[in-house]
Amino acid sequence: MLTHPTSERLRSLGLVAMAQALEEQRRQPDLDGLGFEERLALLVEREATGRDDRRLRARLKFAGLRQSACIEDIDWRAARGLDRALFGRLAAGEWIDRHQGVHLTGPTGVGKTWLACALGHKAFRDGRSVLYQRLPRLLEALALARGDGRYARMLKTLARVQVLILDDWGLTPLTPEQRRDLLELVDDRHGRAATIVTSQLPVSTWHEWIADPTLGDAILDRLVHNAHRIELKGESMRRRAARRAVPVDADQEN
Template sequence: MMLQARLEEAISHMGWVRIPEIIHHHAEEAAAQNISYLEFLDKLLQEEIKAKRDRFIRMKTRLAHLPYHKTLEQFDFSFQPSIDERRIRDLATLRFVQQQENLILLGPPGVGKTHLSVALALEAIKQGFTVYFTTAHDLVQTLQIAHQNNSIKQKMRVFIKPNVLIIDEIGYRKMDETAAHFFFQIISERYESGSIILTSNKSYGSWGEIFGDAVLATAILDRLLHHSHTINIKGESYRIKEKKKAGFFRTESIDDKTE
């Protein structure tokens, strides 16, 4: 009992949480299979390290505010032949994050832009990078409220500090002058110091309309595109595909067309 108490005290002192759950099982296994002391200790420590890493990933994933959990393995590349799978797999190595480069995913709604950005975010978290996800609409709202509350400097840090900032759905709503100015500040502060993954349903030529100022849009694009990768996705919406499968869309027959 004295040894048990000393072990529990030592485990508690070290802050271990997985070892207390497995130590007796591994001790019995070691005795039954004549496992060496070093192998027994190695098994315990490896389990503790894995548990610590899993907790870290869960915490970082929660702090990233991802809209859902979707991986590259869940992405249907066969449905979007315009996407070069090898290029996406190469991006998943996260070299572009290590080099503070940006990734812009362009295409119509529903083609998988957000799915890809979330999948890359999960890979980044696994590799120890910090990530923050926001939609363009939420980003603008957050900054406008912070501006009114005189807390804009603190709030800007939320978007400037992470290794990877994901801004989803640029182009669905036009920004006013103040919002466009803050957006430019974020892009400028992150220039060559952090990566941005950005999704948009608008081509670069239409960004002057988004920001209400062609000169400002050019300045934003100049910084975004200097060190960047652009993926143009062309194809049908996944959501429409699923609706078709469920029978919500009826294909016109020849008779329908001639009536």
């Protein structure tokens, strides 16, 4: 008679998984042979597992990874200059502990964003905080945050993330304000956290893209010298996938 109100009480206390487990125990007569502490242990374990799952889902939602990518799914057959040994070392995550960077450069479509998200997902699975941002939109968001008083708080949040992915670096010209924001961002993270950058521009042209000698020196000094470089090449992966998806004409088969 007390089981139903107990379930409701558990739910009101926020112990939803435990309440569900208790209801399941009621429908499993084979559990009647277990002692009180054994059944209680099952309920507690269910609640702990449920909370862990909710935390993981919240962290993954916060990460906002653009691609659903896993390092186990990398296509090593594609000829794009991806060093398997280097990528394997990066997947292990020691570079994150050393607060280093990864620069993925190459033409559009070769998989820079996908590979960055794969590294981010592996870091997430290893228990690290991850955040994906397209740099043009991030700089716009920082400008808005400056106007409504959230600027310092937003920079603090970005500085705390263990792995920050900055996608589309160099895609659009920088304004003077954006150059300063970029310096604040990389300075806050330098020597404290790891950053992944993807760009169509070679690293050798980044100084020219920043277009300010003083700020360019300051930004790149904090970003470039402690980073691993992966320079991709070859045909667009999207173009290759599209070709495989197109059925071969019957006349071409004969």
